[in-house]
Amino acid sequence: MDVMNKPNVTVIGLGQMGAALADAFLSAGHPTTVWNRTPGKADALVARGAVRAATVAEAVAASELVVVCVLDHPAVRELLAPVAESLRGRVLVNLTSGSPEQARAEAEWAAAHGIGYLDGGIMTTPPGVGDSANMILYAGSPELLAAHRATLEVLGDPVDLGPDAGLASLYDAGLLGLMWSVFGGWLHATALAGADGVAAKEFTAVANRWLKTVSWFLSTYAEQIDAGEYPGSDATIDIQVATIGHLLEAGEARGIDGRLPRLHLELMREAAAAGHGGDSYARLVEIFRGE
Ligand code: FVH
Numbered sequence: 001m002d003v004m005n006k007p008n009v010t011v012i013g014l015g016q017m018g019a020a021l022a023d024a025f026l027s028a029g030h031p032t033t034v035w036n037r038t039p040g041k042a043d044a045l046v047a048r049g050a051v052r053a054a055t056v057a058e059a060v061a062a063s064e065l066v067v068v069c070v071l072d073h074p075a076v077r078e079l080l081a082p083v084a085e086s087l088r089g090r091v092l093v094n095l096t097s098g099s100p101e102q103a104r105a106e107a108e109w110a111a112a113h114g115i116g117y118l119d120g121g122i123m124t125t126p127p128g129v130g131d132s133a134n135m136i137l138y139a140g141s142p143e144l145l146a147a148h149r150a151t152l153e154v155l156g157d158p159v160d161l162g163p164d165a166g167l168a169s170l171y172d173a174g175l176l177g178l179m180w181s182v183f184g185g186w187l188h189a190t191a192l193a194g195a196d197g198v199a200a201k202e203f204t205a206v207a208n209r210w211l212k213t214v215s216w217f218l219s220t221y222a223e224q225i226d227a228g229e230y231p232g233s234d235a236t237i238d239i240q241v242a243t244i245g246h247l248l249e250a251g252e253a254r255g256i257d258g259r260l261p262r263l264h265l266e267l268m269r270e271a272a273a274a275g276h277g278g279d280s281y282a283r284l285v286e287i288f289r290g291e
Contacts, residue, residue: 006030007151008063012056012079013070013096014041020126021069021095021155026050027130028154033062060086065148069095069122073102077109084113091116091144093152095136099173100166107140107165116144119165121172124156132157137172140165182211188251188260195254221282230279237284238277241268 006029011022014036022045025032034042035053046052053059060066060083068076076096080087092115094106103119110117117140124134136152138145139161145152152158161167186207193203217234224230232238244265251258267284276283 004029007065007148008033009151010034010053010059010063010066012036012059012066012068014045015070016126017095017122017129018067018069019045020129021067022050023048024130024154025151030151030154033059035059056080057083057086060090063090065091065093065151067093067095072096073098073106076106084115088114089116091118091148093118093120093138093148095120095122097121097172098169100170103139103169104164104166116141117165118144118148119168121168121175122156123172123175129155135159137161137168139163139168184260188256191256192247192251192254195256221280224280224282225285230276230283232278232280234280236278237268237271237281240281241265241272241277244268 008031009025010033011018011025012035014022014034018036019041022032022034026045026048031051032045032049033051033053034045035056035058036042039052042050042052051062053062056079060080066087068080070076070079073096076094080092087110092110094103094117098106107117107119118138119140121137122129123137124131128134132153134156135158136156137159138152140163142160142162145158145160149158161171186204189207190200190203194200220234244261247261248258248265250256251261267287268281270287271277271279271283
C-alpha cells in the first residue's frame with residue numbers, strides 16, 4: 001500500500017493485453033510491479049513508474065494481488081508452479097484465456113496451495129482496458145472479488161459470475177461466438193448494401209439501431225428458453241423461412257456469398273420439418289442442444 005492507499009499490484013505477462021492492464025493500474029496510481037519473459041517489453045511501463053521484477057518470484061513477492069495474463073493456461077502453470085509457495089496467502093487473478101475445464105483445474109491447483117483464485121475473461125481489446133463501459137468477467141470467489149473490487153475496477157466493470165471458476169471462460173467463449181455471428185451477419189449485410197453503392201458507415205448507422213431491437217428480442221426469447229415454451233406469437237419460424245428467401249435472392253442477384261443465410265435457412269427448415277414451424281425462432285436452441 002502506498003501513501004495514496006492504493007494497494008500494490010503485480011502484473012505477470014506484458015503482451016498487448018498485459019501491458020494494457022499494467023498501464024491501467026499505473027494510471028490509477030497503483031504501485032505496479034511487472035514481469036515479462038522478454039524483459040524489454042517492460043521498458044515503457046518502467047519509464048511510467050512501474051517496478052521491474054527480475055524474476056517471477058520477485059514479482060509475486062511484491063503484491064498481495066497478482067494478475068497474470070499470458071498466452072495460455074499451460075504457460076501460466078509453467079510460470080507459477082515453481083513459485084507456488086510464494087503465492088500462498090496471496091490472490092491470483094488469472095486473466096489468461098482458456099477453457100472452463102482449464103480454469104477449474106487452475107482453481108483446484110490454487111486451492112491446494114492455499115492461493116486465493118479468481119479467473120477472468122476480458123471482454124474488450126487492449127485499447128478498451130480501463131473503460132468502465134467494458135466488462136471484465138470474474139468467477140471463482142465472490143468474497144475475493146468483493147475484497148479487491150476497488151482495485152480491479154480500474155481495468156473495467158467487474159462482473160461477478162459466482163463461485164464456479166469455470167464460468168468466466170464459458171461466458172467468454174459463448175460471447176465471442178455471439179460476436180463472430182454478429183460480425184458475420186453484419187459483414188454479409190454490408191456487402192449486400194455495398195453492392196448497390198451504400199457505404200459501410202451509412203449502412204452501419206442503421207444496423208446499430210437495429211441491434212438494439214435485436215437485443216430486445218434476445219431478452220424476450222431468453223424467457224421462452226428458460227420456460228421451455230416457444231410461442232410464435234411475435235413471428236413464426238415459417239414466416240422467417242419465407243422472409244430469408246428475400247435475403248438469398250437479393251444476395252444471388254448481386255453475386256454475394258450466400259453460405260451464411262443458407263445455414264440459417266437450413267436450421268429453420270430442420271425445426272419446421274420437426275413440426276415447429278409455428279413456434280418462435282427461440283425453438284432453434286433445441287437444435288443446438290442436439291435435442
Ligand atoms: N489481445 C486481445 O484483445 C485479447 C482480449 C481478450 C483476452 N485475450 C487473452 O489475453 C492473453 C494474452 O493475450 P495478448 O493479446 O497479450 O497476447 P500477446 O501480445 O501475444 O502476449 C502473449 C504474452 O504471453 C507471454 N508468454 C507466452 N508464452 C509464454 C511462456 N511459455 N512463458 C512465459 N510467458 C509466455 C508472452 O511473453 P513474451 O513472448 O513477450 O516473452 C507475452 O507476454 C491471451 O490468453 C489472450 O487470449 C487477449
